[in-house]
Amino acid sequence: MNRADAGALERVRPPGRAGATVHRLPQREGTSETAGILPPIDAVDVLEEAALVDFATQAAALLERARARLHTIPKVASTAPALDEYLTAEQVAQLLNAEPSWIYRHTPQLGGVKLDGILRFPRRRLEAYLARQARLGA
Numbered sequence: 001m002n003r004a005d006a007g008a009l010e011r012v013r014p015p016g017r018a019g020a021t022v023h024r025l026p027q028r029e030g031t032s033e034t035a036g037i038l039p040p041i042d043a044v045d046v047l048e049e050a051a052l053v054d055f056a057t058q059a060a061a062l063l064e065r066a067r068a069r070l071h072t073i074p075k076v077a078s079t080a081p082a083l084d085e086y087l088t089a090e091q092v093a094q095l096l097n098a099e100p101s102w103i104y105r106h107t108p109q110l111g112g113v114k115l116d117g118i119l120r121f122p123r124r125r126l127e128a129y130l131a132r133q134a135r136l137g138a
Helices: 003-007 033-037 041-046 049-074 089-096 102-103 121-138
Strands: 010-012 023-024 114-115 116-123
Touching: 089 102, 089 116, 116 121
Parallel strands: none
Antiparallel strands: 010 023, 114 116
């Protein structure tokens, strides 16, 4: 972007914000609405100092507002299966407050599997075992 393009930045007062000024590029035909609101990244290189301070302040406020709004958007459940976390026998022993030897003896009940010859415990299977035990004990 050259200085001539930067000169195309217009100063706009947003509605309901007395004293606030926004620098904005005119919207080009065939571009999205945000393309006209947000200047190209290299436009920052040619902004005057006062405009740069205004731009940085507005960009920070815009980022915070966008983050807050993103937290209000419901998350769509993924159709892809979630990757399971695999634990070592020692990690399982620590979680269950048990001896590792007990974990090894109860590998089938705890859902242990060998992956490339290494014993691992899928967290989901371990949680299912604990839920079953809780139901049986209740």
